[in-house]
Amino acid sequence: xxxxxAITVNRPREGVxxxxxxxxxxxxxxxxxxxxxxxxxxxxxxxTEIHVDLDHxxxxxxxxxxxxxxxxxxxxxxxxxxxxxFKQHVETGVIARSEAAPEGELAERKLKQRPAQPLDDSExxxxxx
Amino acid sequence: xxxxxxxxxxxxxVENVPxxxxxxxxxxxxxxxxxxxxxxxxxxxxxxxxxxxxxxILGHEFMGEVVETGKGVTSPEVGDRVVVPxxxxxxxCWSCQHELYSVCENSNPNSGIAEKMFGHSTAGIFGYSxxxxxxxxxxxxxxxxxxADVGPLKIEDDLTxxxxxxxxxxxxxxxxxxxxxxxxxxxxxxxxxxxxxASSPSPAR
Numbered sequence: 001x002x003x004x005x006a007i008t009v010n011r012p013r014e015g016v017x018x019x020x021x022x023x024x025x026x027x028x029x030x031x032x033x034x035x036x037x038x039x040x041x042x043x044x045x046x047x048t049e050i051h052v053d054l055d056h057x058x059x060x061x062x063x064x065x066x067x068x069x070x071x072x073x074x075x076x077x078x079x080x081x082x083x084x085x086f087k088q089h090v091e092t093g094v095i096a097r098s099e100a101a102p103e104g105e106l107a108e109r110k111l112k113q114r115p116a117q118p119l120d121d122s123e124x125x126x127x128x129x
Numbered sequence: 130x131x132x133x134x135x136x137x138x139x140x141x142x143v144e145n146v147p148x149x150x151x152x153x154x155x156x157x158x159x160x161x162x163x164x165x166x167x168x169x170x171x172x173x174x175x176x177x178x179x180x181x182x183x184x185x186i187l188g189h190e191f192m193g194e195v196v197e198t199g200k201g202v203t204s205p206e207v208g209d210r211v212v213v214p215x216x217x218x219x220x221x222c223w224s225c226q227h228e229l230y231s232v233c234e235n236s237n238p239n240s241g242i243a244e245k246m247f248g249h250s251t252a253g254i255f256g257y258s259x260x261x262x263x264x265x266x267x268x269x270x271x272x273x274x275x276x277a278d279v280g281p282l283k284i285e286d287d288l289t290x291x292x293x294x295x296x297x298x299x300x301x302x303x304x305x306x307x308x309x310x311x312x313x314x315x316x317x318x319x320x321x322x323x324x325x326x327a328s329s330p331s332p333a334r
Contacts, residue, residue, distance in 0.1 A: 008223070010221065010222055010223045010226070045223075046223055047223065077241060080241060081241075084235075084240065087222075087234070087235065088219075088235045091219065091221040091222050091234075091235060092155070092219040092220075092221045092222075092235050092276070093154070093155070093201065094153040094154060094155050094201075095153070095238075096219075096235055096236050096237065096238045096253065096262070096275065097152045097153055097238060097275075098238050098239070098253065098262040098263045098264045098265075099149075099186075099263060099264060099265040099273075100182070100185075100238075100239065100259050100262065100263020100264070101238040101239055101262070101263055102152065104238050105238045105239070105240060105241065107241065109239075110239070110241060110242055113180075113182060113239075113259050113263055114263070115134075115182045115183065115184030115185055116182065116184070116185035116186055116256065116259070116263040116264060116265045116266070117132065117134065117146045117147070117184055117185065117186045117265050118146060118147040118148060118149040118150065118265055118273065119147060119150070120147045121147075124150065129150075129152045
């Protein structure tokens with residue numbers, strides 16, 4: 001099954017490709033998943049499009065896919081997490097964190113959100129903030 | 130600190146919650162001096178907005194004094210008096226650079242949820258359900274403000290809180306609506322949804 005995802009980063013292509021290769025920015029899931037990643041100039045002044053094509057066979061076929069969707073570990077969601085976090089890191093210098101999702105955008109967090117109130121001391125360490 | 134939290138449909142209560150802390154280099158912590166209730170808070174209260182969770186701190190119209198800043202924030206500084214706008218904008222994405230702050234592409238860490246529901250995410254918003262990020266809101270003693278160098282508006286004169294608090298939401302929201310309609314001097318217009326701002330003698334003037 002082919003998983004396709006894409007994002008647009010507001011930076012010129014050469015810089016984006018360079019950062020993608022660097023250890024500080026390289027996305028973990030996409031890197032470990034043997035995906036085809038292409039960088040394309042976005043139209044006009046929009047920057048760079050990053051296209052990811054992941055050839056993925058779900059363990060246990062259709063049932064496996066359904067379970068993955070339920071627990072939030074569906075491959076496309078994880079690819080999008082990586083792409084969004086890369087874009088945030090490159091464009092703003094930080095990963096967007098909320099009180100409900102202190103680790104930033106994570107597929108696994110979608111069904112298990114914290115309440116939207118500040119973390120206490122024990123939670124701060126766990127969230128890696 | 131004390132904060133107003135959502136506790137189910139038609140139920141809000143004031144509870145003790147932890148104080149906010151810096152989570153990112155571009156954050157600031159604001160000690161809140163004034164905070165307002167918006168008409169749109171009623172949708173949360175009445176249970177019409179999905180993805181609310183018990184314990185969510187409400188409130189997206191607030192102002193106060195900056196008491197702490199992250200390493201990456203040079204302005205505002207500790208001690209500055211600021212009004213905080215309700216959409217959270219990074220300032221660096223294409224949308225922010227074209228002044229489309231309400232669809233900032235980076236500030237919603239739950240953009241996956243919003244995209245599934247609407248096709249595209251909004252910016253993150255303070256205290257307005259997990260679809261907009263699940264950020265703690267401003268009906269509290271303190272709030273954590275992300276991208277503090279972008280949103281917060283410094284108040285450098287002796288205007289009272291009551292005179293400037295509505296810069297957080299209803300004044301720019303009403304003004305934006307009028308601006309989108311290209312209203313010019315002397316026109317006769319109809320205003321639908323005459324809430325507190327629309328009923329006052331501006332923004333069309």
